[in-house]
Amino acid sequence: MAEHEMYFASEAQLRQYKARKxxxxxxxxxxxxxxxxFIIIPFYYMIITSLKSTTAYDNEQxxxxxxxxxxxxxxxxxxxxxxxSKGGDFGYFYLNTVIVAVxxxxxxxxxxxxxxxxxxxxxxxxxxxxxxxxxxxxMVPGEMMILTNYQTALSFGWKNTYAALILVHGxxxxxxxxxxxxxxxxxxxxxxxxxxxxxxxxxxxxxxxxPIASPTIVSIIIxxxxxxxxxxxxxxxxxxxKNPRFGNSMLLVSNGLMAKFQSSEFSSDDPAKITGSxxxxxxLFIFFLIFRKYIMRGVSRSGIKG
Amino acid sequence: MAxxxxxxxxxxxxxxxxxxxxxxxxxxxxLLPKKHRWIxxxxxxxxxxxxxxxxxxxxxxxxxxxxxxxxxxxxNFYWVGGSNSSFAIINYFAAxxxxxxxxxxxxxxxxxxxxxxxxxxxxxxxxxxxxxxxxVPLTIIIALLIAVCINAIKPLKGFYQTxxxxxxxxxxxxxxMVFNVMFSSGSAGLFNSLIGVFGLDPQNWLGDMxxxxxxxxxxxxxxIWNGLAFKILVFMSGLATIDRQYYDAARxxxxxxxxxxxxxxxxxxxxQILYITITSFIGATKSYTQIISLFGGGQIDFGxxxxxxxxxxxxxxxxxxxxxxxxxxxxxxxxxxxxLVIVLIITGLQFLVSNKRxxx
Numbered sequence: 041m042a043e044h045e046m047y048f049a050s051e052a053q054l055r056q057y058k059a060r061k062x063x064x065x066x067x068x069x070x071x072x073x074x075x076x077x078f079i080i081i082p083f084y085y086m087i088i089t090s091l092k093s094t095t096a097y098d099n100e101q102x103x104x105x106x107x108x109x110x111x112x113x114x115x116x117x118x119x120x121x122x123x124x125s126k127g128g129d130f131g132y133f134y135l136n137t138v139i140v141a142v143x144x145x146x147x148x149x150x151x152x153x154x155x156x157x158x159x160x161x162x163x164x165x166x167x168x169x170x171x172x173x174x175x176x177x178x179m180v181p182g183e184m185m186i187l188t189n190y191q192t193a194l195s196f197g198w199k200n201t202y203a204a205l206i207l208v209h210g211x212x213x214x215x216x217x218x219x220x221x222x223x224x225x226x227x228x229x230x231x232x233x234x235x236x237x238x239x240x241x242x243x244x245x246x247x248x249x250x251p252i253a254s255p256t257i258v259s260i261i262i263x264x265x266x267x268x269x270x271x272x273x274x275x276x277x278x279x280x281x282k283n284p285r286f287g288n289s290m291l292l293v294s295n296g297l298m299a300k301f302q303s304s305e306f307s308s309d310d311p312a313k314i315t316g317s318x319x320x321x322x323x324l325f326i327f328f329l330i331f332r333k334y335i336m337r338g339v340s341r342s343g344i345k346g
Numbered sequence: 347m348a349x350x351x352x353x354x355x356x357x358x359x360x361x362x363x364x365x366x367x368x369x370x371x372x373x374x375x376x377l378l379p380k381k382h383r384w385i386x387x388x389x390x391x392x393x394x395x396x397x398x399x400x401x402x403x404x405x406x407x408x409x410x411x412x413x414x415x416x417x418x419x420x421x422n423f424y425w426v427g428g429s430n431s432s433f434a435i436i437n438y439f440a441a442x443x444x445x446x447x448x449x450x451x452x453x454x455x456x457x458x459x460x461x462x463x464x465x466x467x468x469x470x471x472x473x474x475x476x477x478x479x480x481x482v483p484l485t486i487i488i489a490l491l492i493a494v495c496i497n498a499i500k501p502l503k504g505f506y507q508t509x510x511x512x513x514x515x516x517x518x519x520x521x522x523m524v525f526n527v528m529f530s531s532g533s534a535g536l537f538n539s540l541i542g543v544f545g546l547d548p549q550n551w552l553g554d555m556x557x558x559x560x561x562x563x564x565x566x567x568x569x570i571w572n573g574l575a576f577k578i579l580v581f582m583s584g585l586a587t588i589d590r591q592y593y594d595a596a597r598x599x600x601x602x603x604x605x606x607x608x609x610x611x612x613x614x615x616x617x618q619i620l621y622i623t624i625t626s627f628i629g630a631t632k633s634y635t636q637i638i639s640l641f642g643g644g645q646i647d648f649g650x651x652x653x654x655x656x657x658x659x660x661x662x663x664x665x666x667x668x669x670x671x672x673x674x675x676x677x678x679x680x681x682x683x684x685x686l687v688i689v690l691i692i693t694g695l696q697f698l699v700s701n702k703r704x705x706x
């Protein structure tokens with residue numbers, strides 16, 4: 041913001057202006073801090089509860105008094121040890137989630153790039169018609185598709201397989217639309233120039249369009265990875281058992297967590313549940329801290345198509 | 347241009363007899379008639395590039411939409427395992443054909459009638475309506491205020507932006523459980539301790555016997571907590587595009603902050619506001635995961651002694667889809683079509699209302 045030169049008729053007016061400015065700043069920061077606390081407290085509560093010993097937590101419940109701080113009498117890593125020993129499947133949950141996240145993101149990116157390129161840069165009969173139909177399906181709630189996809193995946197023999205988790209919802213119309221918008225903003229002259237240089241469609245896509253559109257592609261990768269980390273409904277339906285070939289649990293992080301909450305060891309053990317939640321939260325947080333700039337930019341870019 | 351010179355030019359060879367010489371920059375070569383390499387016609391290229399995506403979209407999106415519509419209008423639809431084909435609807439017709447003894451495909455609106463005469467369906471509709479009407483406007487207004495406030499400060503701007511973004515990078519099942527424990531009924535529960543400071547008695551918030559309004563409060567608080575991040579981010583990026591000159595001009599004219607907000611910020615932010623309004627209304631109409639994660643009892647636990655207290659439309663669809671009774675699929679399909687119609691109506695209404703109020 042540029043600094044303005046301001047002129048005041050009198051000293052009193054200047055003082056009034058300054059006072060008002062300070063009050064506004066106090067109100068602004070006060071409001072932001074208040075809502076900020078509302079955002080932070082669940083995280084803080086999650087951390088302290090996961091670090092309390094079971095005795096300390098139970099004592100609080102009996103006395104009916106919450107201890108909001110960690111101190112020498114209540115701190116312990118007991119909960120983590122408990123979740124790791126009793127809920128030892130977390131290794132599988134992570135592994136499954138990483139496999140599905142990486143594979144489905146790769147699958148999404150490849151199909152999306154080619155489809156967006158076809159819509160943005162290639163002329164062929166029926167293009168607009170197909171694009172219109174795909175746009176219309178963006179309005180359709182996913183629940184309508186899950187009903188049938190469940191039946192289809194079952195008859196493909198895909199129950200409890202990675203294929204069901206990777207392929208069924210791998211192609212997204214939204215991503216195609218989003219990348220097509222970016223591709224279309226690349227000036228036509230560039231394509232003609234590349235043609236003169238002897239580039240075909242494919243090498244043009246590879247060497248010119250993908251590098252130019254890389255911010256959008258990064259956004260799609262991030263959204264897709266985070267989507268896999270949070271997926272619950274479809275995995276719960278199709279892959280809540282053991283893999284038929286390898287015999288390992290097919291649960292992803294969200295589903296594994298929900299299964300733990302319902303299991304007899306955890307259902308009445310609040311600190312253990314909270315610690316389980318820590319296990320599902322921390323990896324994504326680390327991912328966020330490393331790629332903060334890309335994630336925030338990517339998410340906000342995806343929201344301003346208007 | 348310097349780059350162009352270094353590049354090899356396809357079809358240009360350094361020496362050849364009888365071909366016309368061409369000078370290109372500091373390169374000299376001869377243009378030979380190209381060998382007849384088959385070049386894929388452009389129309390075909392388009393289809394080849396499109397086919398991978400289209401193949402999966404047709405099987406897992408287009409066909410399911412058609413199938414859901416068909417299922418919802420077949421009164422006696424039931425699921426037949428994959429004996430003939432992978433597509434349920436084909437199997438169904440084949441099964442009907444094979445056992446002609448009395449069973450016939452009966453088209454009709456029975457599934458819809460079943461939905462509309464089901465108290466649970468109306469409960470789901472009412473619950474969803476409550477969530478949409480209360481939590482969406484609240485979240486949008488708070489998000490807008492926060493975005494404007496963050497935009498108005500200088501020190502710590504990035505810090506606040508990051509803090510408000512944190513809920514976006516969490517797992518909603520995990521945080522739902524944290525809220526569940528925060529709102530536990532004992533007086534050592536976090537929220538009960540908080541209201542205890544103001545002298546209020548501890549309440550049962552999410553337990554089976556908890557009052558419906560208490561559960562609703564938790565649902566709204568969790569929705570707001572969960573929903574702010576994305577909206578703030580979109581509003582912030584919208585605010586960044588507003589030219590400062592408008593604000594300077596307004597300030598010179600002596601406009602108050604409220605006036606500036608009403609007459610400049612909101613109108614210039616209207617495309618983002620419209621986008622957020624539509625997406626969050628649709629999102630809230632499809633509420634499901636946050637509710638089951640708050641109660642933590644699995645796929646179809648929506649609180650209360652019967653597990654249906656805060657069932658939503660999507661919850662209703664899943665309840666019937668997961669039902670062991672195979673003929674319940676028709677009803678789930680009818681529910682999903684009703685959901686689609688509601689989504690379309692909301693979107694249409696918002697475009698109508700906003701037509702005169704959005705400035706691009």
